[in-house]
Amino acid sequence: MIKDTLYYKVKMRQRLVLLFLFLPFTLLLFFNSVFAQELTVSANKTKLAVGEQFQITYSLNTSGNGFRHPSFNDFDLYSGPNQSTSMQIINGAMSQSVSYSFILAPRKEGTYTIIPASITVNGKKIESKALTINVGKGGSNNAQQQQNSGNQQKQSQQQKAGTEELGNNLFIKASIDKSKVYVGEQLVVTYKVYTRVSIVDNGLTKAPVFNGFWSEDVFSPNKQATLHPEVIDGIQYQVAEIKKAILIPQRSGTLDIDAMEMDCVIRMSVKSNNFFDQFFGGGYRDSKVSIKSRTLQIEVVPLPEEGKPDGFSGAVGEFSIETKVNKSKLKANDGVNYLLTLSGKGNIKFIESIKLDLPKEFESFDPKMNDKLSVSNTGISGSRTYDYLLIPRVAGNLQIPALNFSYFDPQKKEYITLKSAEIPIEVEQGEGEKATASNNSNIIKEDVKMLGSDIRYIKSKTELNRIGLFFFDSYLFYLLLILPFIGLVVFLLLKKKLEKENSDVVLMRSKKATKLAQKRLQMANSYLVKNLYDPFYEELYKALYGYLSDKLNINGMDLSKDLIVDNLRKNGANENTLKQLHEILSTCEFARYSSVKEVLGMKSDYDKSIHIISEIEETLRS
């Protein structure tokens, strides 16, 4: 070790000589340029264990001379001061900086203040700040030790590094791209592992659960992380993204984004006294370390109520809509597919189904949804297609009305309403309804809507009757019912009596007729004796007519020769007798109205008449 120190000292002296040779030149060159000079001091670590090497760098953004560094009495000086200068020309302006670095290692534990260093710039002496170094105990909490490269057993206590000191060398950092979001607005959370040590193995012990969020992994931790360098506060880290997720807050308020916990096995080289170990790359030690990120908080604000459009479907992001139909000409009662495509970036998955405001001519069914979404570093984007099946029920030129779709744009902080175009559809008459549709194609009848059921209202008019009073039951009813019967009986009795009386009259007349005829014939006989022509025939005529009138019950007024003959024929009289009757009646009429008096035939006419009457008497009796 003393050898090393000597070697370094010689080497440094040579460098200093070189530096002093060039210094006047540089000073001369930049004499006029005046900068805000500052001598800054930095250490790559301020917390360390006994024997752990660290680096202190003093840097000056201009050139200076007479650098005086403090004596590092409590530290072993491994190397330094190592000077480096740099020159930059940016847009014609030249800048120069110089830095001095030391590699030290503390001898004992404790807190040390490294007193400021000084340098003279343009004849002015400037000082750096003091630096505090905490030296802890040598790391002894190694849970796991691994030995590699040969059979090295001995451990140098001084070389052990504690996890505490690992803090700055290995940690997880969670980051979000926004600190304040709206409900439904997407944000990206990234978990990164920063390391300055080599990690042999790692495993997730606690994956974050995003309560109150809907999450979608951009990539998950089990994927092989790629390392890339990143500098934080002048310290370079190897950084690996281990998890990236898109979060969509589902409620408002202050929400926690969970921490991520992880176990890492880190490999650290250890100094070995073993020659072979050194030869083969030195020994190393693996130790297991748990690391955890901080819990982040995010403020989620609700969507503004002001200006919220009707039918807002909960879409947050940036969208565009497109509508189309699969056919524009069809028959009534056939189906047409109405496709509504929403595309853009945002919470597409959370958009409620959009209600179509269709005219009554259409029947519609619930839409089929088809999502095409992709998750990228910037969020979820893609499209959702609603496939509505519409059935026009009537023929004609119909319009699928324009559709309004509203979403909230978190960037512009306002609601935006998109309007689709109207789509005309030509509907021809369907097969079955030609007859009905042609008459009243524009009238669509609706069923009467039943609002509720209730009993029918009371009646306002009535006609009150005595309870139990019946016409049917009354005496009046039976009286009235019997009355016609009584009438009928009375009628029958009357009729019978009348008929009886009537038949008596006829009988009398018939009986009288013979007597009357006899009387008249006697009178006629007396006239015959006296030879009185006119009275004789007069009496004979009366005797015959009177007799027949009474016998046949025919009124004398209606009596005529033909009627008498017809009546007698019906009663079955002899044809010869009828002929004689006709002759004698004719003779009588002739004698009554003629002036010629034939006295000779009187006797035979008288006998004839008696004969006829007796004949008729016999006929009618039988």
Next chain:
Amino acid sequence: MKKMFYIFILLCRFTILYANESNEAEFGKANNLYKENHFEKAIVSYKAILNSGYESSELYFNLANAYYKSDSIAAAILYYEKAKKLAPFDEDVIVNLKIANLKIKDKIEQHDEFVLFRWVNTFILTKSADKWAVQSIFSFFVSCSLIVLYMLAKTIGRKKLLFTLTILFFLIAFSSFFFASKNYTTQQSSNTGVLFLELVQVNSAPNEKATSLFEIHLGTTFTVLERNGNYSRIKLQNTNEGWIKSSAYRSI
């Protein structure tokens, strides 16, 4: 002639109407109470008319409505049935009775009558007993007159026609009388009952210890077959029979 009979009947009615003026006023008053949703008071008013010995299907209907509105379903059904008895084809009565029957617990399937009987019964119900009676008298009168004409008729053709008509009118008169008497018996007799208790067990015999056959609930309508002491033998529309206490129901 028919007119004459109606005039006669109307004259009979007129005397009744004259005595009825105060009841008509009471009816209007009750209707107003109903209109203003004072159903309990309307019930009292309607019942006053009934107690004075007068009735009409409208009165029973309005009273039933008032009972329905004051949630007395059994009473509502009873009075709807009474209204239906007087006006069997009144649509309002039928509809309201149906609605009221929806509110009761028992859903008893109607036992279907033979179609021909149903037609005949419906036909008989198309006219009230009194109207059938008038028709009977009229037809009998015509029939008797036709006999007279028949007797006086001289030609055989006329006699044949008159004889046929006589027989026809006599049949009309006879059947009208029969229908009138049937409707009259239905009106007079009260062989239908409505249950007024929330729940009643129907027994197999007219005593308390008898086996319970089934249960019926408030508002159920049934036919009363016979009475035996405090018990009545009832028959549901689905032909189930049994004995219940006579105090549990009210006759229509």
